[in-house]
Amino acid sequence: MAEPYGGKHSPGAAKHPRDPSAIRRSRAGARVNFLFVAPVAMLLVAFQMEPLGMFVKLAAFGVMMLAAWLTREGLRAEDAFEARRVARRPAIPRKLFGSVLTGLGLALAGLDTATFGLLNPVLFFILGAVLHFIAFGPDPMKDKGTEGMNEYQTDRVARAVDEAERHLAAMKDAIRRAEVPALDRRVATFADTARSMFRVVEEDPSDLTSARRYLGVYLLGARDATVQFADLYARSKNEDARRDYETLLDDLETSFTQKTEKLLKNDKSMLDVEIEVLRERLQREGIRSDI
Known part of the structure; x- marks a missing residue:
């Protein structure tokens, strides 16, 4: 079955647009x-x-x-x-x-x-x-963004993100076997969504405990499902399987997006608590604060 061209102005192209900031040369x-x-x-x-x-x-x-x-x-x-x-x-x-x-x-x-x-x-x-x-040019010679962070926590996050990136890379390699460019783009869009969560966890390593299931279990399951679907579709071009797989990606993307938003809200709540505690301390010391 021929695969129609899917440019940015094609019908349905805006359903899962990729974030331009996530596309790096x-x-x-x-x-x-x-x-x-x-x-x-x-x-x-x-x-x-x-x-x-x-x-x-x-x-x-x-x-x-x-x-x-x-x-x-x-x-x-x-x-x-x-x-x-x-x-x-x-x-x-x-x-x-x-x-x-x-x-x-x-x-x-x-x-x-x-x-x-x-x-x-x-x-x-x-x-x-x-x-x-x-x-x-030179190689990066200094760590980035780790000032004031616990080294043990950042190492845990780095290992978890590296494992998650391997799952995404395996998904990308597997979906190519289906030979459907639209699915290649769909998996790439999901990968961008997942990486948004990675960046949030990297900025606040304390979020790793809450997000570990997403970085590990869910991405591992997505990888296995992608491998099985790609092998099946390459053999039989089963459109029912394709619809089920696309629905799975939609559900995963929604879940990752909601979890990322929740992590960001939790970070904001923690910041509000820190500000309130600092304000109370300043007031007890007789210092007026406009924080």
Whole structure:
């Protein structure tokens, strides 16, 4: 069955609009792809050289491919870091290692195996490492939004959110097997709704106890349902199953939205209590407060 085009002006497109603020352009784009393509030039010349020269060129190819992979993973880690209001810095500075390895790969590529002169390799190392660092920047080196928070609580939240993100990623991968673009967009919209709850919990780790069932049990169930539906629909194109699955997503999205709003209201109530307590203390001290 053909799937109609679903643009933003198409009928029904506004039923589950995605929040534009939730759509982020990944940093791992064409520049990173170029890092994987550029080292191929060394393969073209490696097998035309003597054994030692071939070994050096192949080593340079391997080092630069590793640098490209580390750079891509570093950019993905930075995307995840920037997407969160409260986040720990990446444990491994992948982009920094990528800069060093890029310089090392170029140094090996510029090494003359006849003379083993060091001037060109050193210049290539400095040039490659510096240009890579300028192009891709440093890794996040400091935690974000954790000032004044209990480290144990923030670690618990980080682990819970990481697990929830894995469930969302599994849903995204599974629904592709159904080969229905509208469902891809529908799952992405639900993921945006779920991430709104993640951000609330990250800002106030005390909300984790109340939200853990949503981040764990409900998303795990949604993942399993998505996998089963995608496999069934890929085989049979069962429209009843599709309607049931879309209804499930609607119910989940409504539940997540309501819970997120409740968490925000609870946070506001706690703030009101803190303000009232502070006002009473100031009044007892004989200080007039306009808080």
